[in-house]
Amino acid sequence: MxxxxxxxxxxxxxxxxxxxxxxxxxxxxxxxxxxxxxxxxxxxxxxxxxxxxxxxxxxxxxxxxxxxxxxxxxxxxxxxxxxxxxxxxxxxxxxxxxxxDWARRFRHMRFHTATHLLCKLVPQLVNGCSITADYARLDFNMTDPLDKDALTQGIAGLVAAAHPVAIGAIGDAELDANPALVKSMSVQPPRGTGRIRTIRIGDEVDYQPCGGTHVANTREIGAVVVTKIEKKSASTRRVVLGFA
Structure with missing residues (x-):
């Protein structure tokens, strides 16, 4: 172990x-x-x-x-x-x-927290995710179009608001009682240990199970822009993020 x-x-x-x-x-x-x-x-x-x-x-x-x-x-x-x-x-x-490699890790942290902000702006379930040092992307299970500029502005507002990012934990029973906390269709939180790690951003920005690394405050994300929105299938819209 x-x-x-x-x-x-x-x-x-x-x-x-x-x-x-x-x-x-x-x-x-x-x-x-x-x-x-x-x-x-x-x-x-x-x-x-x-x-x-x-x-x-x-x-x-x-x-x-x-x-x-x-x-x-x-x-x-x-x-x-x-x-x-x-x-x-x-x-x-x-x-x-x-x-x-701290410089690389910190880019992962900034991008990962930014994807959680994106989940606030696009409330549909996520069916794919990739977080690298060069870009991040989320695939949303949806058919409606998305506006690149509106999402970029929305993320910028949440970054500027300097929301704290807190690590927490819940038990299996609490997650079972609140299934809406899981926003990913493709990755499910591990169960069986009695402790499921969570990330909370601000009071009402985002709260969900997550095992990844994050910044401590949204202001640390810096300038992030939506570089691309793609229609990957009839029911999937891909949003790609990059640093400005």
């Missing part, structure tokens, strides 16, 4: 950790600040700093899977190519410093 420090504090840039396992597939640590691909958000990149000062560049982060392909409680730090010697030097129990 990997302790997921990013769940409670998205602003952590590095942490001390111990190696659980290391092979050609990647490195599993006992704790990490690296967010793994999931919920539409890209996995983190960065580096692991060994005790002797050598670094292992991490190109991606994924959830570990069992033999049947089901996610487990471990997080796999996937190394960039050409680092076989450094990777081979790692042993279980070794101490390392896990350090994310």
């Amino acid at each position: 990997t302790q997921e420090l990013f769940r409670e504090d998205s602003y952590l840039r590095e942490c001390a950790a111990r190696v659980v396992s290391a092979d050609e597939a990647g490195v599993v640590l006992d704790r990490t600040v690296f967010y793994p691909l999931g919920g539409g958000q890209a996995g983190d990149a960065g580096e692991l700093v060994l005790a002797d000062g050598r670094t292992l560049a991490i190109a991606d982060t994924r959830k570990c899977k069992d033999a049947e392909g089901r996610p487990t409680a471990g997080i796999l730090h996937v190394p960039a190519t050409g680092q076989e010697a450094v990777l081979a030097a790692l042993r279980a129990g070794d101490e390392v410093t896990a350090r994310i």
